[in-house]
Amino acid sequence: MIKKDTSKFEINKEIKELVVTRIEAQTPQNLKLSIGSCGNLTKDEVIGHIEKGDLIGRQVVNMHLSFLKAVASGKFTKAISSV
Amino acid sequence: MNSSILITLPRYDDATEYLSQFSIVIEKEAVNKNISLKKLEENKVNRKEFEKVINKLNPKMIIFNGHGSEESIYGHKGESIVEFGSNEKLLKERIVYARSCNVATILGRKCMADCFIGYNLPFMFYTDSNWSTKPLNDNTARLFLEPSNLVPLSLIKGNSTFEAHEHSKNQILRNINKVLASNKEESFILAEALWNNYAGQELIGNSSAKL
Numbered sequence: 001m002i003k004k005d006t007s008k009f010e011i012n013k014e015i016k017e018l019v020v021t022r023i024e025a026q027t028p029q030n031l032k033l034s035i036g037s038c039g040n041l042t043k044d045e046v047i048g049h050i051e052k053g054d055l056i057g058r059q060v061v062n063m064h065l066s067f068l069k070a071v072a073s074g075k076f077t078k079a080i081s082s083v
Numbered sequence: 084m085n086s087s088i089l090i091t092l093p094r095y096d097d098a099t100e101y102l103s104q105f106s107i108v109i110e111k112e113a114v115n116k117n118i119s120l121k122k123l124e125e126n127k128v129n130r131k132e133f134e135k136v137i138n139k140l141n142p143k144m145i146i147f148n149g150h151g152s153e154e155s156i157y158g159h160k161g162e163s164i165v166e167f168g169s170n171e172k173l174l175k176e177r178i179v180y181a182r183s184c185n186v187a188t189i190l191g192r193k194c195m196a197d198c199f200i201g202y203n204l205p206f207m208f209y210t211d212s213n214w215s216t217k218p219l220n221d222n223t224a225r226l227f228l229e230p231s232n233l234v235p236l237s238l239i240k241g242n243s244t245f246e247a248h249e250h251s252k253n254q255i256l257r258n259i260n261k262v263l264a265s266n267k268e269e270s271f272i273l274a275e276a277l278w279n280n281y282a283g284q285e286l287i288g289n290s291s292a293k294l
Contacts, residue, residue: 031269034098035205039097083253
């Protein structure tokens with residue numbers, strides 16, 4: 001069966017707030033996120049995972065931070081202007 | 084080994100239903116190109132059946148749809164069908180595309196496939212709940228699943244693994260441009276998830292392999 005979460009990584013409180021604020025502002029109610037084996041998650045369910053700091057929550061936070069880092073470094077802009 | 088394809092199509096939750104329905108175009112393209120394609124569907128996507136079909140058909144390419152982890156690819160109801168340290172040798176010398184979370188991290192590196200294309204991050208996609216009963220009409224999911232389909236479609240059309248990988252990643256970038264240009268409430272959230280799949284998609288092994 002699918003493995004359980006064993007990671008010890010915890011989400012910093014300020015980062016958690018930043019990501020939750022972005023999700024609340026930018027996700028319409030009709031959109032659901034498919035990630036891992038937890039089903040398609042509503043906005044409120046995604047936020048719940050972040051608040052709990054579980055594996056799904058950490059994966060969503062990592063996605064946001066990776067994106068922000070790519071934008072800040074110029075990597076994102078360079079990539080999307082290459083096509 | 085012949086130039087046939089094996090594709091897994093589990094359909095037991097929303098994610099696997101979407102992946103399976105968006106795979107129909109892959110089946111059609113294989114038919115168009117007269118390439119033999121064996122479908123392993125629904126409850127047949129279990130380890131016993133998978134191993135039986137691999138040994139019988141000896142396919143050149145395997146396309147996995149379903150959930151994954153760093154060391155395993157899962158089939159019907161989360162049963163591990165390929166697992167590092169157990170039966171990863173079944174992938175040896177084949178072209179593998181795995182539309183599954185994280186499997187490029189360990190399994191993809193260790194399985195000795197001729198070429199393995201997969202994700203070293205969680206594979207993510209958004210769906211529009213207004214279309215959950217008709218996934219193929221869901222243009223939000225299409226933004227994510229069409230670029231991923233380009234890996235097997237390009238290979239079926241005769242491209243190399245490198246070309247298939249690049250076609251797919253470039254389409255993700257074009258879709259990012261499209262959602263940002265649409266300037267909607269969800270534009271950035273979609274772009275972030277698309278970027279995640281772009282950053283996580285990895286080719287391991289022979290970049291000039293062809294079907």
